[in-house]
Amino acid sequence: xxxxxxxxxxxxxxxxxxxxxxxxxxxxxxxxxxxxxxxxxxxxxxxxxxxxxxxxxxxxxxxxxxxxxxxxxxxxxxxxxxxxxxxxxxxxxxxxxxxxxxxxxxxxxxxxxxxxxxxxxxxxxxxxxxxxxxxxxxxxxxxxxxxxxxxxxxxxxxxxxxxxxxxxxxxxxxxxxxxxxxxxxxxxxxxxxxxxxxxxxxxxxxxxxxxxxxxxxxxxxxxxxxxxxxxxxxxxxxxxxxxxxxxxxxxxxxxxxxxxxxxxxxxxxxxxxxxxxxxxxxxxxxxxxxxxxxxxxxxxxxxxxxxxxxxxxxxxxxxxxxxxxxxxxxxxxxxxxxxxxxxxxxxxxxxxxxxxxxxxxxxxxxxxxxxxxxxxxxxxxxxxxxx
Ligand code: PMP
Numbered sequence: 001x002x003x004x005x006x007x008x009x010x011x012x013x014x015x016x017x018x019x020x021x022x023x024x025x026x027x028x029x030x031x032x033x034x035x036x037x038x039x040x041x042x043x044x045x046x047x048x049x050x051x052x053x054x055x056x057x058x059x060x061x062x063x064x065x066x067x068x069x070x071x072x073x074x075x076x077x078x079x080x081x082x083x084x085x086x087x088x089x090x091x092x093x094x095x096x097x098x099x100x101x102x103x104x105x106x107x108x109x110x111x112x113x114x115x116x117x118x119x120x121x122x123x124x125x126x127x128x129x130x131x132x133x134x135x136x137x138x139x140x141x142x143x144x145x146x147x148x149x150x151x152x153x154x155x156x157x158x159x160x161x162x163x164x165x166x167x168x169x170x171x172x173x174x175x176x177x178x179x180x181x182x183x184x185x186x187x188x189x190x191x192x193x194x195x196x197x198x199x200x201x202x203x204x205x206x207x208x209x210x211x212x213x214x215x216x217x218x219x220x221x222x223x224x225x226x227x228x229x230x231x232x233x234x235x236x237x238x239x240x241x242x243x244x245x246x247x248x249x250x251x252x253x254x255x256x257x258x259x260x261x262x263x264x265x266x267x268x269x270x271x272x273x274x275x276x277x278x279x280x281x282x283x284x285x286x287x288x289x290x291x292x293x294x295x296x297x298x299x300x301x302x303x304x305x306x307x308x309x310x311x312x313x314x315x316x317x318x319x320x321x322x323x324x325x326x327x328x329x330x331x332x333x334x335x336x337x338x339x340x341x342x343x344x345x346x347x348x349x350x351x352x353x354x355x356x357x358x359x360x361x362x363x364x365x366x367x368x369x370x371x372x373x374x375x376x377x378x379x380x381x382x383x384x385x386x387x
Pocket of ligand 1: 011063064065066090136138139140165166167168188
């Protein structure tokens with residue numbers, strides 16, 4: 001590949017050198033005595049990362065969407081009622097997956113940039129009595145983060161399983177799976193977990209596994225059935241090889257390295273770093289005269305920022321940023337995508353990436369017709385970091 005540009009999109013993300021090195025080792029057998037403990041460690045570390053000592057982790061070849069499909073295909077039977085808390089593009093995907101599985105889906109929706117009120121969610125749970133409530137923690141299309149805990153509590157009170165799409169939040173935003181009573185936390189390897197794309201990751205409660213066991217008919221898909229994978233995950237964690245379908249060996253080596261780094265940092269420290277860096281990004285955007293897409297600071301994600309183009313600036317900003325050495329993403333929400341851009345700040349992102357990105361943004365905006373005093377954004381970001 002050509003000259004390195006700093007990758008600041010909401011996944012895939014920049015990888016730590018140790019993760020790249022693990023990925024680049026000679027390939028090995030998936031049942032090799034050297035690989036088995038690597039897979040076992042990755043599985044065990046996920047309990048620490050999701051604050052879920054009682055959950056069963058799964059690491060499967062596939063992307064985040066596969067993790068969504070696995071959760072739904074394993075837990076939903078034709079005719080079941082599901083409630084989707086709809087905050088944007090990825091909630092719509094979850095609803096489509098559930099509908100294809102024959103669920104009766106109700107959506108509680110918010111305008112883009114907002115979250116549905118807890119009262120509206122409460123009312124929808126009472127009215128529809130769903131067996132499953134699906135929440136997108138951070139909707140990557142809008143940069144909106146929803147407060148999961150009270151929704152999970154309501155869902156539990158009514159006996160529903162809670163599935164959290166944490167693709168753009170796990171290991172970056174606060175998730176306390178056990179304490180909050182979430183049945184499935186699902187994600188992909190390429191975001192705040194800090195590994196390359198290609199692994200679907202889930203941590204699943206005993207209640208969810210019990211629901212799968214109690215189904216009248218097995219899931220139509222073999223690969224998506226959590227119960228097919230359960231003995232495999234248990235075997236690897238117990239130090240024994242097992243086979244159902246070939247694991248993505250090199251990716252698992254990378255994930256193991258990345259998870260080790262995350263556990264070393266400590267979850268509370270990591271959550272706080274993500275929040276601090278995100279606040280500094282927002283301070284810089286404000287100083288540059290840019291408005292956030294999320295309606296309020298309290299619902300702005302710590303893993304990415306969705307920022308409105310100032311007047312006169314358009315989607316060519318991404319190319320101008322690329323010319324400045326930083327890769328950012330355009331809009332994604334179908335109703336608004338021409339009006340905003342997105343910057344990812346997760347994984348190991350810290351002050352160096354923050355200041356490089358904001359410096360590049362100042363120059364790119366100025367070139368794009370939104371003149372910025374050089375250093376204004378960088379200064380605001382530095383002040384926010386120091387405060
Ligand atoms: N959910 C959310 C919140 C996401 O951000 C993404 C990926 N951007 C997905 C699901 C789908 O993941 P993948 O692209 O890895 O299939």
